Amino acid sequence: MNRKLINGLLILIAIAIVVIISTDFIGNKAGQNKSNPYEYNIEAFKQVDSAKVLYNEVTTFPVLADQLSGIAVSDSSVVVAAGNKLLQFNFIGEEIFRKPIIDTATCITMDGKKNVWIGMRHFVAAYDLNGTLIKRWKSFDERSVITSLAVSGDQIFVADAGNRVVYKCNRDGLIIARIGEKNEQKGVPGYVIPSPYFDLAIDNSGFLWVVNPGRQSLENYNADGSLRTSWGVAGMKIEGFSGCCNPAQMTIMDDNSFVTSEKGMPRIKLYGQHGELKGIVAPPDLFDAGSYYAPDVAVDASNKIYALDFARKQVRIFKMK
Amino acid sequence: MSSKEEPVSHSRRRLIRNGMQVTLAISLIGIAGRTVLKSASDDLVWQLDPFKCVQCGRCAKECVMSPSAVKCVHAYALCGYCDLCGGYLKPDPNARTTAAENQLCPTAAIKRKYIEDPYFEYVIDEKLCIGCGKCVAGCTSFGNGSLHLQVRHDLCRNCNECAIARVCPSEAFSRVPSHKPYLIKGDFKKG
Known part of the structure; x- marks a missing residue:
C-alpha cells in the first residue's frame, strides 16, 4: 500500500516537473507578450473625458504610397505629398492623379491661386493643381531642413529647422526677412528645435504663427519680425503639449482657432485664438498603439479637419459634432 | 647463408615510427590550417x-x-x-x-x-x-x-x-x- 502511494506521488511530481518546464519554455519563447515591470506607461494620459471630444471621424481613405510627407486642402480637392510624388484626391477619397515631383517632399501647402507649394529638404518648388512644375527656387543652404510653408498673398513663409529660422520670401524665393532668430534686444528667445518638427501658419489677420517646439509653445510675430505674443503649456495632461517637439503639426482655422497635432502620444486638439483649450478633435485612442508620429493636419472651408495618419497611411476627416 | 629480410621486430618498429610521423604531420597541418582559417574569418x-x-x-x-x-x-x-x-x-x-x-x-x-x-x-x-x-x-x-x-x-x-x-x-x-x-x-x- 505504502509502495503504491510512493509510486503515485513520484509520478505526480514527475508530471508537475514536466508541466512547469514546458510552461516556462513555451512562455519564454520569443514573441510571447509578458508583463514588463519597467514599462514606460502613459496609458493614464490617453484617457480623456468624452464630453471634451468635439469631433467625429466621418471619412477615411487610404493613401497608397511608401512615404507620406504632408497634406493640404483646397475647396475642390485634397493634395498629399508622398515622398517624390504628388497625389490629388477628391473629397470621397478617389485618386485623381499621382505625378512625380523633383525631389522628396518634406511639407506642402496651397495658396489662394490653387498653386501647390512643396518644401523639399533644401529648397521649395511650386506646382499647379494639375501637378505641373511652375517654379523651383534655389537651395537655401546645406544645413537647411525645410519643414513647413505658408502663403500670405505674395509672401511665402518657410520654416527651416536646420537653421532655426523662418524666411519670409517673395514668390521667386528671394529672402525678404529672417524671422525668429535669437535677438535679446527685440525680445526674441530664438527657436529650440530638437528634431525636424517646426511648423508655421498664417492666421486670418495675416499674422505669422510659428511653433517653438523645444519650448512647447506657439509664437506670433509682427510683420517686422518682432515677437508679438506666444502661448502654450507643456504637459501630458490634455491642456498641455506633451514632451519635446510638440505641437509637431498645427494649422489655423477661419476663426483663428488652432488645430494642433502631437507626436509621441498622437492626439489632435482645438485651441481658441488665445490658446485656451476648446476641446479634442481626435483623442489618443483613435491612433494605433505604438504609433509615434504626429498626423499632419489641414482644414477646409467648411472647417472639417483633415489628418494625414502616417502609421495607417490614411487621410482621416473629422467633422464637428 | 645470409638473409636480407628484416626481422619482424624491426619492421613493426618502423611502422610505428612512420605512423607517429604521419599523425604528427597531420596534426601540425590541422593546427596550422585552423589557425589560418581563424585569423582569416571573423568572430x-x-x-x-x-x-x-x-x-x-x-x-x-x-x-x-x-x-x-x-x-x-x-x-x-x-x-x-x-x-x-x-x-x-x-x-x-x-x-x-x-x-x-x-x-x-x-x-x-x-x-x-x-x-x-x-x-x-x-x-x-x-x-x-x-x-x-x-x-x-x-x-x-x-x-x-x-x-x-x-x-x-x-x-x-x-x-x-x-x-x-x-x-x-x-x-x-x-x-x-x-x-x-x-x-x-x-x-x-x-x-
Missing part, C-alpha cells in the same frame, strides 16, 4: 538592433549577467539636449529638476547637466544602468531616439545561446562581426 558577438528594439524590459531580466550586459548608450549627435527630456523625466513630472521623484530611470543612471538655456546634456552612468530600456521608450516616443540599448562587450559573456536573444519579442538580437561589434544610432541606418 561573432551578440548585438541588438536599436531600430527593432521595443523596450520590453527583458534585457534587464533575462541576461545571465547581473546587472545585465545590455546598457543604455547615448548618441549625442542625435540628441536634442531638451530641457523637457522624455528619457530623463517621468511623464508629466512635478518639475524639470533632478529630484528623484521626477526621474524616469529606476536606478537614477542618467545624469542631467545644464549647458545653456534651454539645453541640458544627459550622460549614462553605466555602472548603475540595468538595461531596462525605460528611458529608451521615453526618448523614442517624445525625443529623437538618441538613447538606445546596446550589448556592452566588456561585460557580455557572449554565450552560445544568448538568454535575451532567445526571448526577445522583436528578434532584435543577432550575431555581428567582432570587428564591428556595436550598432550605434547615427552610424547606421534603419534596415
Whole structure:
C-alpha cells in the first residue's frame, strides 16, 4: 500500500516537473507578450473625458504610397505629398492623379491661386493643381531642413529647422526677412528645435504663427519680425503639449482657432485664438498603439479637419459634432 | 647463408615510427590550417538592433549577467539636449529638476547637466544602468531616439545561446562581426 502511494506521488511530481518546464519554455519563447515591470506607461494620459471630444471621424481613405510627407486642402480637392510624388484626391477619397515631383517632399501647402507649394529638404518648388512644375527656387543652404510653408498673398513663409529660422520670401524665393532668430534686444528667445518638427501658419489677420517646439509653445510675430505674443503649456495632461517637439503639426482655422497635432502620444486638439483649450478633435485612442508620429493636419472651408495618419497611411476627416 | 629480410621486430618498429610521423604531420597541418582559417574569418558577438528594439524590459531580466550586459548608450549627435527630456523625466513630472521623484530611470543612471538655456546634456552612468530600456521608450516616443540599448562587450559573456536573444519579442538580437561589434544610432541606418 505504502509502495503504491510512493509510486503515485513520484509520478505526480514527475508530471508537475514536466508541466512547469514546458510552461516556462513555451512562455519564454520569443514573441510571447509578458508583463514588463519597467514599462514606460502613459496609458493614464490617453484617457480623456468624452464630453471634451468635439469631433467625429466621418471619412477615411487610404493613401497608397511608401512615404507620406504632408497634406493640404483646397475647396475642390485634397493634395498629399508622398515622398517624390504628388497625389490629388477628391473629397470621397478617389485618386485623381499621382505625378512625380523633383525631389522628396518634406511639407506642402496651397495658396489662394490653387498653386501647390512643396518644401523639399533644401529648397521649395511650386506646382499647379494639375501637378505641373511652375517654379523651383534655389537651395537655401546645406544645413537647411525645410519643414513647413505658408502663403500670405505674395509672401511665402518657410520654416527651416536646420537653421532655426523662418524666411519670409517673395514668390521667386528671394529672402525678404529672417524671422525668429535669437535677438535679446527685440525680445526674441530664438527657436529650440530638437528634431525636424517646426511648423508655421498664417492666421486670418495675416499674422505669422510659428511653433517653438523645444519650448512647447506657439509664437506670433509682427510683420517686422518682432515677437508679438506666444502661448502654450507643456504637459501630458490634455491642456498641455506633451514632451519635446510638440505641437509637431498645427494649422489655423477661419476663426483663428488652432488645430494642433502631437507626436509621441498622437492626439489632435482645438485651441481658441488665445490658446485656451476648446476641446479634442481626435483623442489618443483613435491612433494605433505604438504609433509615434504626429498626423499632419489641414482644414477646409467648411472647417472639417483633415489628418494625414502616417502609421495607417490614411487621410482621416473629422467633422464637428 | 645470409638473409636480407628484416626481422619482424624491426619492421613493426618502423611502422610505428612512420605512423607517429604521419599523425604528427597531420596534426601540425590541422593546427596550422585552423589557425589560418581563424585569423582569416571573423568572430561573432551578440548585438541588438536599436531600430527593432521595443523596450520590453527583458534585457534587464533575462541576461545571465547581473546587472545585465545590455546598457543604455547615448548618441549625442542625435540628441536634442531638451530641457523637457522624455528619457530623463517621468511623464508629466512635478518639475524639470533632478529630484528623484521626477526621474524616469529606476536606478537614477542618467545624469542631467545644464549647458545653456534651454539645453541640458544627459550622460549614462553605466555602472548603475540595468538595461531596462525605460528611458529608451521615453526618448523614442517624445525625443529623437538618441538613447538606445546596446550589448556592452566588456561585460557580455557572449554565450552560445544568448538568454535575451532567445526571448526577445522583436528578434532584435543577432550575431555581428567582432570587428564591428556595436550598432550605434547615427552610424547606421534603419534596415
